[in-house]
Amino acid sequence: SKEQMMEIRKQNCMTMKITYYKKPVFIHQGYMQWLWDVDGKRYLDLFAGVATVSVGHCHPKVTAATQRQLKKLWHTTNIYIHPELHEYCDKLASYLPDPLKVIYLTNSGSEANELAMLMARLHTGNFDIITFRGSYHGGSQQTMGLTAKSSCKFPIATSSGCIHTMCPDVFRGPWGGSYCRDSPVQTIRECSCAQGVCIANKHYIEQLEETFATSAPSQIAAFFGEPIQGMGGAVQYPKNYLKEAYKLVRQTGGICIADEVQTGFGRTGSHFWGFQGHDVIPDMVTMAKGIGNGFPVGAVVTTPEIAVSFVKASHFNTFGGNPLACAVASSVLDTIREDSTQQNSLHVGTYLMTQMAKLRDKYEVIGDVRGKGLQIGMEMVKDKGSREPLPPEAMSEILEDVKDTGVLIGKGGVHGQTFRIQPPMCITREDVDFFLAVFNKAIS
Numbered sequence: 320s321k322e323q324m325m326e327i328r329k330q331n332c333m334t335m336k337i338t339y340y341k342k343p344v345f346i347h348q349g350y351m352q353w354l355w356d357v358d359g360k361r362y363l364d365l366f367a368g369v370a371t372v373s374v375g376h377c378h379p380k381v382t383a384a385t386q387r388q389l390k391k392l393w394h395t396t397n398i399y400i401h402p403e404l405h406e407y408c409d410k411l412a413s414y415l416p417d418p419l420k421v422i423y424l425t426n427s428g429s430e431a432n433e434l435a436m437l438m439a440r441l442h443t444g445n446f447d448i449i450t451f452r453g454s455y456h457g458g459s460q461q462t463m464g465l466t467a468k469s470s471c472k473f474p475i476a477t478s479s480g481c482i483h484t485m486c487p488d489v490f491r492g493p494w495g496g497s498y499c500r501d502s503p504v505q506t507i508r509e510c511s512c513a514q515g516v517c518i519a520n521k522h523y524i525e526q527l528e529e530t531f532a533t534s535a536p537s538q539i540a541a542f543f544g545e546p547i548q549g550m551g552g553a554v555q556y557p558k559n560y561l562k563e564a565y566k567l568v569r570q571t572g573g574i575c576i577a578d579e580v581q582t583g584f585g586r587t588g589s590h591f592w593g594f595q596g597h598d599v600i601p602d603m604v605t606m607a608k609g610i611g612n613g614f615p616v617g618a619v620v621t622t623p624e625i626a627v628s629f630v631k632a633s634h635f636n637t638f639g640g641n642p643l644a645c646a647v648a649s650s651v652l653d654t655i656r657e658d659s660t661q662q663n664s665l666h667v668g669t670y671l672m673t674q675m676a677k678l679r680d681k682y683e684v685i686g687d688v689r690g691k692g693l694q695i696g697m698e699m700v701k702d703k704g705s706r707e708p709l710p711p712e713a714m715s716e717i718l719e720d721v722k723d724t725g726v727l728i729g730k731g732g733v734h735g736q737t738f739r740i741q742p743p744m745c746i747t748r749e750d751v752d753f754f755l756a757v758f759n760k761a762i763s
């Protein structure tokens with residue numbers, strides 16, 4: 320019963336600080352974009368287990384591939400050569416540009432980023448790693464250091480050597496944290512000048528140069544950046560910002576790492592990888608979440624040159640690249656292609672953005688609507704003039720109301736002020752219309 324589950328949760332499950340709903344949701348079944356609770360109530364899932372279920376819950380093709388592999392071989396160590404690992408690495412590599420061709424499989428995003436940090440330090444011989452404010456890169460001790468969000472860190476256990484440079488948040492301004500509004504939002508969004516750098520962008524890039532010059536001398540091993548910040552609240556960067564950051568990092572001898580844990584596998588719609596939307600090629604890419612449609616898989620992909628440094632120590636993980644995980648991940652890649660998942664992300668995501676923008680114009684409490692494809696954020700404010708974040712109680716009231724009417728959405732942002740829409744990428748325009756009706760009612 321629900322009461323028994325709550326009792327066990329209290330006694331035997333480690334308490335989590337994150338609380339989404341006052342009235343808990345008891346989920347027990349899923350299919351494509353839908354979830355059902357233990358009472359049979361159906362929910363439209365617009366959060367996908369934190370942007371993870373990429374092609375759909377229990378997608379029939381992925382389920383069938385998993386069942387085939389379950390009967391064949393679940394596990395063997397990478398000491399032995401098994402076809403699933405090699406087939407998958409070959410397939411995944413074909414989705415990445417040269418020279419990103421060497422793959423190491425992990426079990427999560429944190430593990431992938433942890434290894435990426437290690438490889439960057441081994442390769443460069445430097446220690447410091449730069450990330451943006453508002454970033455989230457994982458919950459292991461090292462990646463907690465990378466993660467900027469203070470509520471996700473335990474100060475006593477957070478590793479050193481991580482520098483959080485300025486926040487590129489266009490809506491709140493480069494200094495973040497406060498309710499800064501000195502950023503000329505429209506100018507930056509609409510920048511299309513020939514050089515690709517308008518006055519406003521220049522202002523941002525000068526700030527970036529200054530930050531690099533003052534806070535990161537010659538010790539830089541790497542720069543980590545999510546192509547669009549996920550937990551940070553779908554934060555996008557001004558045009559050319561990431562490209563300029565890459566240039567500055569490379570000038571110092573550091574390497575550039577794209578954290579594609581949320582943005583990869585077609586989520587941004589226009590490209591398969593988020594970094595492609597910034598016209599950059601990283602030296603290393605980390606991925607997880609959508610790679611396995613909910614099955615625990617992660618990966619680090621890098622260049623042959625950087626990969627060589629990693630052989631200096633004998634690193635080993637038991638489960639990374641196991642046959643079952645490889646079969647699942649391989650089927651996810653096939654499904655993305657066969658179902659035109661990326662195209663759907665672009666098509667439905669563009670429709671959702673357009674409709675959300677209409678709601679933003681209608682309501683004083685929707686400050687900003689942003690994102691790409693099916694990685695969308697709605698920043699909630701007390702009023703558009705002050706841009707002060709909507710208080711947590713009001714955020715939870717909306718979240719609860721939307722859930723009670725049958726839609727699950729996410730939350731993020733430095734002040735917990737941004738609703739996040741990152742659904743399984745199989746959702747339809749009809750689903751969007753349903754959500755809009757529900758959200759409209761909750762807000763009004």
Ligand code: PMP
Nearest residue numbers: 427428429455456457549580607
């Ligand atoms: N990077 C990003 C961008 C993430 O959003 C997350 C998880 N929210 C991670 C890394 C860590 O992944 P995991 O939870 O699988 O360890």
